[in-house]
Amino acid sequence: xxxxxxxxxxxxxxxxxxxxxxxxxxxxxxxxxxxxxxxxxxxxxxxxxxxxxxxxxxxxxxxxxxxxxxxxxxxxxxxxxxxxxxxxxxxxxxxxxxxxxxxxxxxxxxxxxxxxxxxxxxxxxxxxxxxxxxxxxxxxxxxxxxxxxxxxxxxxxxxxxxxxxxxxxxxxxxxxxxxxxxxxxxxxxxxxxxxxxxxxxxxxxxxxxxxxxxxxxxxxxxxxxxxxxxxxxxxxxxxxxxxxxxxxxxxxxxxxxxxxxxxxxx
Amino acid sequence: xxxxxxxxxxxxxxxxxxxxxxxxxxxxxxxxxxxxxxxxxxxxxxxxxxxxxxxxxxxxxxxxxxxxxxxxxxxxxxxxxxxxxxxxxxxxxxxxxxxxxxxxxxxxxxxxxxxxxxxxxxxxxxxxxxxxxxxxxxxxxxxxxxxxxxxxxxxxxxxxxxxxxxxxxxxxxxxxxxxxxxxxxxxxxxxxxxxxxxxxxxxxxxxxxxxxxxxxxxxxxxxxxxxxxxxxxxxxxxxxxxxxxxxxxxxxxxxxxxxxxxxxxxxxxxxxxxxxxxxxxxxxxxxxxxxxxxxxxxxxxxxxxxxxxxxxx
Numbered sequence: 001x002x003x004x005x006x007x008x009x010x011x012x013x014x015x016x017x018x019x020x021x022x023x024x025x026x027x028x029x030x031x032x033x034x035x036x037x038x039x040x041x042x043x044x045x046x047x048x049x050x051x052x053x054x055x056x057x058x059x060x061x062x063x064x065x066x067x068x069x070x071x072x073x074x075x076x077x078x079x080x081x082x083x084x085x086x087x088x089x090x091x092x093x094x095x096x097x098x099x100x101x102x103x104x105x106x107x108x109x110x111x112x113x114x115x116x117x118x119x120x121x122x123x124x125x126x127x128x129x130x131x132x133x134x135x136x137x138x139x140x141x142x143x144x145x146x147x148x149x150x151x152x153x154x155x156x157x158x159x160x161x162x163x164x165x166x167x168x169x170x171x172x173x174x175x176x177x178x179x180x181x182x183x184x185x186x187x188x189x190x191x192x193x194x195x196x197x198x199x200x201x202x203x204x205x206x207x208x209x210x211x212x213x214x215x216x217x218x219x220x221x222x223x224x225x226x227x228x229x230x231x232x233x234x235x236x237x238x239x240x241x242x243x244x245x246x247x248x249x250x251x252x253x254x255x256x257x258x259x260x261x262x263x264x265x266x
Numbered sequence: 267x268x269x270x271x272x273x274x275x276x277x278x279x280x281x282x283x284x285x286x287x288x289x290x291x292x293x294x295x296x297x298x299x300x301x302x303x304x305x306x307x308x309x310x311x312x313x314x315x316x317x318x319x320x321x322x323x324x325x326x327x328x329x330x331x332x333x334x335x336x337x338x339x340x341x342x343x344x345x346x347x348x349x350x351x352x353x354x355x356x357x358x359x360x361x362x363x364x365x366x367x368x369x370x371x372x373x374x375x376x377x378x379x380x381x382x383x384x385x386x387x388x389x390x391x392x393x394x395x396x397x398x399x400x401x402x403x404x405x406x407x408x409x410x411x412x413x414x415x416x417x418x419x420x421x422x423x424x425x426x427x428x429x430x431x432x433x434x435x436x437x438x439x440x441x442x443x444x445x446x447x448x449x450x451x452x453x454x455x456x457x458x459x460x461x462x463x464x465x466x467x468x469x470x471x472x473x474x475x476x477x478x479x480x481x482x483x484x485x486x487x488x489x490x491x492x493x494x495x496x497x498x499x500x501x502x503x504x505x506x507x508x509x510x511x512x513x514x515x516x517x518x519x520x521x522x523x524x525x526x527x528x529x530x531x532x533x534x535x536x537x538x539x540x541x542x543x544x545x546x547x548x549x550x551x552x553x554x555x556x557x558x559x560x561x562x563x564x565x566x567x568x569x570x571x572x573x574x575x576x577x578x579x
Contacts, residue, residue, distance in 0.1 A: 006380065006383070007385055009380075010377075010385055011387065013377070013380075013395075014387075014390065014391045014394035014395065017394045017452065017456070018393075018397065020413065021397060021398075023409065023412075024409045027412075035418075036418045036419075079304050079305040079308070080305065082301040082302070083301065083302050083305040083306070085301060086298045086302045087302075090295075090298035090301075091294070091298075092294065092295035092299065093295065098302070101309075101314065102305075102306075104313070105309060107509060107562070107564060107565035108313060108317055108558060109313075109513065110313060111513050112512070112534060112537075112554065112557055112561065113313070113316040113317060113320065113554070114537065114541060114542070114550075114554075115547050115550045116315075116316030116320050116323070116551070117316050118541075119319075120311070135312065136312035139304070139305040139312075144305060169297060194399075198402035198403060198404075200402065200403060200404050200519070201515065201516060205542055215402075216402050216516075219402075220519070220520060223408055223520075231412050231418075234412075235409065235412070238405040238408045239405075241405055242402055242405045245400050245401075245402075246397070246400060249396075249397070249400045250393070253392070253393055253396075257392060257396060257460060257463075261461075261464040261467075
């Protein structure tokens, strides 16, 4: 009996949770006349997507977002690997203090330091570039922490063996540590990409042209300018901008959830 | 440079003669610093420096035209004290945190327990619960904006269907902030569910069997065994939720712009407005100092708790 109630409640919540997305899909795939009228006989159409695609420079936004997430991820992986290794396996004066200072970024993120980072970017002459959106996130305390924890679990014997064969520090890192941390890299990569794909406030502030705007900002500019209340086109644009992540998620659901889980247990 | 020697473990140093040991350990430290340098420089440039310069700039006036910034002492803070909008945004933010965090955590825990059990349609449920997490908040806000639209919106239609009068959810002072809370709960619960799922999967099934043998009811088992065991996860989620409550204002930008009449004004959105709509950077810095203080406090709590759990060595 409780089992049935449990199942019912779980499903009710599940349907409630999927409702917004289901509605967005309804409005996007049907003619505007049916945006608020639910009629199973309503004709299906792709016109809303075509309209949205033409109404705003979405290809450029896609390119910018793609550049952004790739650049941020590449920088984060390299920097976090080097720093994570140094914190995990090297001894030097002030290591623990420095590590605490790094961890501070977990709480005080660049996301809230808008005014000062804007000032810095202006000073560097980087305002309104894709680089400026990503730069504050290149060094990631979360990545450093995650890799440090992972590297600490690698048996020292493996490192010794590699050193016997004459490998230097960087070679040991690359040949021994990095391959063993592959699942962690995957997990971190997924978390990072989805985070920066979705980031909004900082890109909104630091960009003001089509050439540098990522999708999220482009979408906002698109839906807040005079599109009337054409919900069909706005939902189509909304789905478009979320589509790559959403499709990737639906295809690799299990890996996605597991990756988030792995990144979550720190 | 012989790198093979540099990375020798500290224990092995003891066999080196005194002079060699000193030279060796300074080389070792040099390598460590070289590996840390890029990350440390960027962290300092975009986290530590701006945090400190925010405090510095809060004691100056905003430069206007040819007039440079001048030291004004506590003047900005006096302004802050008398600024009704600031106090409202602070209160709103506290209410927002209070309204979203316990509910999200409760929903997340329920979701995790359901998915962890053998439930019909688990795959679908997991997908449904987790999907909001991968969607951009801006996209989500656009969809919810339509839900809340008077007359045409889904909620309005639903109410009309039941025969109730429509409510202007985003346009009235009473409902704007709660409407934002609902969006946040919907967006974040699935994310927090993941942490609970991870914790639940490390638990042995014999725990439950033992409890059942002792004649414990489901509720007893949850309250006396499961919930205490999940406490570290709950704390972790709590801190994350707290930070997010002060950090995430994307939906405010899209849906209400802090209105009506500042009813949904959150602290970070107010900073954004003061800094980038009114361009009063000094006052925005002063507001940011308050936000940093709040986040700093949660940082302290987190460190104390993390210190107990994972031993830094």
